[in-house]
Amino acid sequence: MRKLNGLIIDGDEVFRRTIRIVLEQAGFTVEEAASGQEALEKAKQQRFTLVCCAYHLPDITGSDFCSKIRSVAGYDFSSVLVFAQEDNGRMLKQALLAGATDVFSKNDLDDLKVYLNRFVEREQRKLSGRVLFIEDSRVLQEIILDLLTDMGLDVDAYTHGEEAWQAFQTSHYDLVITDIMLEGAMSGISLVRKIRRLQGENGDIPIIATSGFDNLSRKIELFHLGVNDYVAKPIVREELRQRVFNHITRYQYMLELQSQQRSLHSLAMLDELTQLFNRHALREFSAKYFSEAVRFKHTLSLAVMDVDHFKSINKEKGHDVGDQVLAELGPWLKRFIRDGDLVARWSGEAFVFLLANCDRESTILLMERLQKRLAQLKPVNVDITVSIGIAIMDVGSEHNLNSLFELADGAMYQAKMAGRNCVKAHQDDSA
Secondary structure (H helix, E strand, O other): OOOOEEEEEOOOHHHHHHHHHHHHHOOOEEEEEOOHHHHHHHHHHOOOOEEEEEOEOOOOEHHHHHHHHHOOOOOOOOEEEEEEOOOOHHHHHHHHHHOOOEEEEOOOOHHHHHHHHHHHHHHHOOOOOEEEEEOOOHHHHHHHHHHHHHOOOEEEEEOEHHHHHHHHHHOOOOEEEEEOOOEOOOOHHHHHHHHHOOOOHHHHOOEEEEEOOOOHHHHHHHHHHOOOEEEEOOOOHHHHHHHHHHHHHHHHHHHHHHHHHHHHHHHHHEOOOOOOEOHHHHHHHHHHHHHHHHHOOOOEEEEEEEEOOHHHHHHHHOHHHHHHHHHHHHHHHHHHOOOOOEEEEEEOOEEEEEEEOOOHHHHHHHHHHHHHHHHHHOHHHOOOOEEEEEEEEOOOOOOOHHHHHHHHHHHHHHHHHOOOOOEEEOOEOOO
């Protein structure tokens, strides 16, 4: 974890103590200075993560201090906060122009606390992710490799676009950093173009382009190609570090959100007990079955299956056993049906099958075979039988899910009336 240390500069001891408490609560170790000159001497001796300076100092102004500390080695990109008692726009503008990172009021430290929380989170967070890095300068490659690995990232580094493209196709990455001008037949531009032609997550991966040619028209063209960011050489470590951090965290948040959305979609589509599609999913997916049956002129069968005497199972053996029966039955039914067919839990102990390109005779044979094999299944050692009703949408007939279900459901009740444990087809009592 990165060590956080702060330097507070103010001639007012009471205010120094107040800021010290706020910084220490945020996780900083703190040193104090009563004047700008004292603070500059301390800054030369050690590197502070955060500098908090009053605008009015005993020896120099806050603006002068900001200019001077920026000239101290290692403080080019440090966070320097200026605190003022009064709200003077011109004074605050001078501080920002002189190098202050931000300006806060001494009278209200709530904004400072929010800033510190975000600062600490940013500085102490270790990234986890994988970067594809392409740079044909070995010296620059080593420098950036050190930066990326120090951030906690795994890096695959290449000097040629062809090697990088092969790696990209076989691995998962969270970021691509590529030089535009590369040795070999594939330039960085060609690599970007290939990645953006891909579909799905791989095609959306963030890409940072680097180049020694800081040309406006070139940058615009790169953004047209699909790069997310552009960094001109010579590369500034802190700038690249923050850009990498932003792109990877944003991309990972997007993937996490998409994963959550897929999970929610699955939960909305799946029956929790049987892990089969539920009625909502059946209604959504059935449209494809009906439209393809009409388009390709083939039959479509719908079967309704109901477990016989299921209320007696619940009553005699308990609802937990009844649930276990259904929980074992769901995966078994999924394995039994053909590829391309659909089975869903309709409600309670009732299930619905959509069987594509399956005529009346084939559907009856399939359901009778299911019935015989279920007699041998004995989920949780419970003997079960089922009653099944079938309805067929022949070529040229018009049906939707509701109308075909009503016919199959009526046939299923005929099976119940015929003594259960049998298969009945609509308008075919002999089946």
